[in-house]
Amino acid sequence: MKLPPLTIGPFTAPVPLVQGGMSIRVSTSDLAVPVAECGGIGTIGGSSIPVEELKADIRKAKQATRGIIAVNIMFAMKNFYNLVMGSIEAGVDMIVTGAGFSRDIFKIGQETSTPIVSIVSSPAFAQLAEKMGAAAIVVEAKEAGGHLGTDVALRDVFPEIRKVVKKVPLIAAGGITNGYEMAEMMDKYGADGVQVATRFILTRECSVAEEFKQALLQAEKEDVVLIRSPVGLPGRAIRTPFVEKLAGKEVEQIKECRYNCLKKCDHVYCISERLIKARDGDIENGLVFSGENVYKMKEILTVREVFDQFVSQAEAVFREPDALYHRA
Ligand SMILES: Cc1cc2nc3c(=O)[nH]c(=O)nc-3n(C[C@H](O)[C@H](O)[C@H](O)COP(=O)(O)O)c2cc1C
Numbered sequence: 001m002k003l004p005p006l007t008i009g010p011f012t013a014p015v016p017l018v019q020g021g022m023s024i025r026v027s028t029s030d031l032a033v034p035v036a037e038c039g040g041i042g043t044i045g046g047s048s049i050p051v052e053e054l055k056a057d058i059r060k061a062k063q064a065t066r067g068i069i070a071v072n073i074m075f076a077m078k079n080f081y082n083l084v085m086g087s088i089e090a091g092v093d094m095i096v097t098g099a100g101f102s103r104d105i106f107k108i109g110q111e112t113s114t115p116i117v118s119i120v121s122s123p124a125f126a127q128l129a130e131k132m133g134a135a136a137i138v139v140e141a142k143e144a145g146g147h148l149g150t151d152v153a154l155r156d157v158f159p160e161i162r163k164v165v166k167k168v169p170l171i172a173a174g175g176i177t178n179g180y181e182m183a184e185m186m187d188k189y190g191a192d193g194v195q196v197a198t199r200f201i202l203t204r205e206c207s208v209a210e211e212f213k214q215a216l217l218q219a220e221k222e223d224v225v226l227i228r229s230p231v232g233l234p235g236r237a238i239r240t241p242f243v244e245k246l247a248g249k250e251v252e253q254i255k256e257c258r259y260n261c262l263k264k265c266d267h268v269y270c271i272s273e274r275l276i277k278a279r280d281g282d283i284e285n286g287l288v289f290s291g292e293n294v295y296k297m298k299e300i301l302t303v304r305e306v307f308d309q310f311v312s313q314a315e316a317v318f319r320e321p322d323a324l325y326h327r328a
Contacts, residue, residue, distance in 0.1 A: 001318035003186075003311060006041070006193040008169060009115030009135040011068045011093055014039035016186070016193030017310055018138070018171055019200045021072020021096055022146070022289070023047040024275040029061035029069075030207040031200060034303035036067025043096060046071040048261045048272050051079065051086040058090035068093050070117070074147070075100030076231050078263050088112050098140065099147050099231060101125060106133040119173075121149035126161045126170075136169040137161070138195050143175025145198050145291040147233040148226075155189070162190050171195050175293040179313025187318060196310075198291035203303050209281030213300060215240070215288050221295045227287070230265040238288040242274060 006016035019035040021027055023045035032042030046054050061069045071087040076099045097105055098119025109116035115135030120126045126137050139161045141154035154174045172185040173195035185191040202213055219238050227243055229235040237243055245251050251269050259272040278286025
């Protein structure tokens with residue numbers, strides 16, 4: 001059987017595979033465009049970069065593809081509203097938002113005919129998002145990379161949310177690394193699509209420094225840990241020397257705020273600075289966000305190869321229903 005398409009508002013992705021937004025220039029148009037060209041939804045990470053830079057990147061992406069381009073903006077950002085309005089002005093197709101819950105965003109979505117996709121980790125927020133007008137909902141579980149809203153595993157939290165979301169597409173995220181797991185989430189758990197992020201960092205097109213990709217490739221299961229983040233949520237990252245210092249409380253409280261990025265920040269360290277360092281290849285001092293199952297991925301592929309793998313593996317499962325969910 002062929003994978004079904006994923007329709008969000010007026011947009012239909014031929015392949016129900018969403019590339020998760022990754023801020024601080026991890027997912028830029030360099031990654032989002034090939035994803036959109038392959039029939040998925042390409043997402044530009046919109047938090048913690050200047051609004052003008054984000055707008056230029058969205059315009060670049062929209063000129064380069066007729067596929068679907070989304071932007072991910074964290075509600076925790078101080079300039080959330082400006083990032084949202086700038087993205088809409090630049091012609092983004094849809095806005096994905098998490099790390100806090102904005103009620104106002106749905107009004108903006110209605111007024112500008114922009115589908116709003118909510119990232120949630122609990123049935124209560126899923127219900128609220130659907131009631132307020134979300135065009136789709138992403139269920140993000142504890143296996144995800146970056147900031148986490150839950151410590152519950154995907155296969156435990158997803159069924160609870162599946163029960164309460166009635167009308168809009170429901171997308172599963174966190175720890176999905178191949179097409180067998182995609183098929184499992186869709187066929188067995190009733191997801192309408194999946195969102196995947198870490199797998200897409202390990203592509204040729206992702207524009208992070210080579211050292212970032214190597215840190216992910218070399219990570220073993222026990223190297224992926226939870227850290228405290230100034231955002232006020234736990235974050236999932238690779239155990240780098242900086243993360244060890246943080247755990248040992250050897251990191252000095254910052255004195256001067258250079259980025260002024262978060263609505264609320266405890267200033268224990270500067271998250272923007274540490275994520276930028278990692279993105280640019282300083283793994284020693286940087287923060288490398290990663291999904292829990294990164295250790296399962298041992299090669300860098302092209303975005304096209306990732307899509308071909310996901311689609312052929314998922315469709316193989318759909319052809320043999322008793323098959324293979326956990327193969328490879
Ligand atoms: C490096 C990195 C940065 C991320 N940044 C964001 C972000 O800015 N906003 C957000 O909502 N999610 C962010 N995420 C979460 C992803 O969008 C995605 O939902 C999650 O990582 C999926 O799990 P996976 O990486 O195991 O596939 C980030 C994840 C990673 C690995």
